[in-house]
Amino acid sequence: GTPPSNADYAMTLIEGVDLSLANSAFVTFESRWDIEQDYDGTMVEFSSDDGVSWNQIGGRDTYAGVDTIGRSGFGGVQPVGLPIYSGFGNRNWRKQNLNASKFLGADPVNSKLRLRTVTDLRTEYDGFYADNIVIGMYTSEEIDPIILNVPVLEDTLDTTDYAVWAVISDDGSVALVNLYYSLNDGEFAAIEMNKIDDFKYESAIPGQPAGTTVSYYVEAVDNDSNITTVPVGAPWFSYSFKVDFIIGTDLETQLPKEFTLLQNYPNPFNPQTEIEYELPEAAAVRLTVYNLLGQELSTIVDNQQEAGFHKATWFGRNNNGQSLASGVYIYKLTANSPTRSFEQVRKMVLLR
Template sequence: MHKFTKAFISLSLPLCFIANVNAQKIYWSDQPNLKRADLDGSNVEDITPAIFNGPRAVTVNKTESKIYWVDQNGFNYRKSDLDGTNLETLFNTTGGAGTAMAIDETNSNIYHGNVSFVGGFNPFIEKRNLDGSNNSTIISSLSGSVKDIALDVNNSLIYFTVSNTIQTVNFDGSNQQTIVTATSNIQDITLDLTNNKLYYTDQNTGLNTGKVVRTDLDGSNPTDILTALSNPEDIHLDVTNSQIYWGDGGEDKIFRCNFDGTGTETIVTGVSISIADFSLVSADAPLSVELNYFTARQIENSIQLSWATASETENEGFNVYRKLGNEDFVKIASHKSHTELKGQGNTSLETFYTFNDNSKLQNGEFYTYLISDVETNGIETKHEESAQSVLFEVQSQEVRKFELKQNYPNPFNPSTTISYNLAKDSKVSLKIYNEIGEFVKELTNGFRYEGSHNVIWDGTNNNGKSVSSGTYFYKISAGTFTQTNKMILLK
């Protein structure tokens, strides 16, 4: 059984609190190493060799189970496995950047701050693929260097701090807005997208006057959560356990407390670099869909996808994505347009799904498929770890006639596959009738290419309600060709 996780990521610099499927750990920079420990600060271990000038902007891509950070020696952006092995250098910048980075796991992108000195001082935010390729500028000519970045992926929105302000901009660089302005020293931000809140650290200007502030996502309704802090820097949230984590550069410690500011405790002490370099990934939310398996196989001249869920929570349905070779994934089917992709909402019972890709595919090419589940609140989670590839090969025996084949299995419960052949490209209608000739459901209505096709009937009518046991007839119409066969549903 495979479990797939999702979480909102908010980060700044190198400490990283991580909750993953293997263990809950804190990751942080302690110059010149990366370190990790349990959430209570115990079991500290070095996970990288000495890195000159210290890693910054540490974060974790939980989909890949990788750590990302910036090595301040040459501003090289790097990643490794969670234990520090398999180190890779992705790219470097020359503008003294590296204090802000965020990862969009859903769309496989990195967002980071950078600075250009061509024609003057020009701070900007860049986007890249996870391997560092295809860099593009999202927004430029900012009033100062970007201190921190947080992402609201569902709304395609970037939050960032610059020049004592918190600003937002769309993923495409449009609609830049300032939502918080302070006269003191705003440092880092994090988002609670579950409760629609934003948290930030404010160092203020006097001794022990720093604070942690909470606002709505639009910057309104500010509330001081913690006050009289020495030098608060980075901040992150464990939403599941309603806890705030923050670093204090004046005390060289990492703390945590409850959302209301009570119960403060020290987690890490004696950090030898400013805690400006710390980031946190929120704890795992409960899984919307727990996937048991996902398979893809060729059946005649179509690809059949099959999967089963162990449980579903607020699951509206599934989307299907496909890519050819090394191209990008493209959504080819949605629960909104395909009834077989509709979810069960809430269930603890194992549920089986089947989807047939009847597109006209290219002979001798590899096609890769993955599915995503969509919650009733619109949150989409792609099950990238389960992606399956199929080498598609056109069957050597040419289809020469129209034919409606006997369904299989027959009798059946709860679903059956109906196959048919088309001698040429045709508009096809495939309908189900009961034994007294009443219309039950239309399975296919549209253009189909020449060749073999499959469609699943799940024993429901056009309203999605299960039908009773009995004899049913399925009729195909393709141009001038019609044929009717009989099948039996047993419950």
């Protein structure tokens, strides 16, 4: 039921958690929640020292806690930057699957799991409900790595390299991430992607001459050779774009006249939205998403781009691959060219 104000309470598993034989581990449960967004929240926490300290576990429906101190005269109690359930989740029960593999090897006698709820001084909603909680493990790597996000490249006039990145949610079991590409419906060639942080991999398709159709997909392989791809069904299904050329037309008449950031579509959206923008000349481009406190949550684009009409896709996740809660978000385009600098912001609404 509805929790009291100014509360900090937890439901803790009494028995120890034994992951000593596991190669990977997970926590699953059914849940629903309605919690004051950005102020209150519920966390799934694991302790390996008999409750002296606790670490949060995130999943697809958690988002990074925000600092709301001073808003409306009241400060929220969310741990900043750590995974938390908040906002309106679902009136229907929803399956949660959290990766607990980073706690492998912990002493089973001193290992504990808990659900912890924190509330501020006012405005409490229905709260967080959980049922059928299971702590599971695999003694061999049986969980496929999950690829959360891969950009959908658009047709371009650019003949230089085309950057592709991938966010992998289950990095603890990932052995290899490859970018596959083909030219004009030919055979696919593989490029191993470089790991740049705990979740993100990057690589690039070599630049191609005008008139080329490029198809591509991303494949992740875990330590037991299980494979997942984006898009699903690759190589029979893949993303593609064209390197265009214009015949008998002055190229300048095809280019935008001004830097412009357009309204995203659809809006409101769930689970993804398209953001279009226009560059009258080549520029270093950053397209970023912020919450209403001005905290940067997600970087959608961050590279040099040619003049033209561009489109990017945002999947409602932060830079760690965590789902963000329903709410209003700000997206900003920054473009720096040799002749000028440009910034524009717009609002969009995510509805879970």
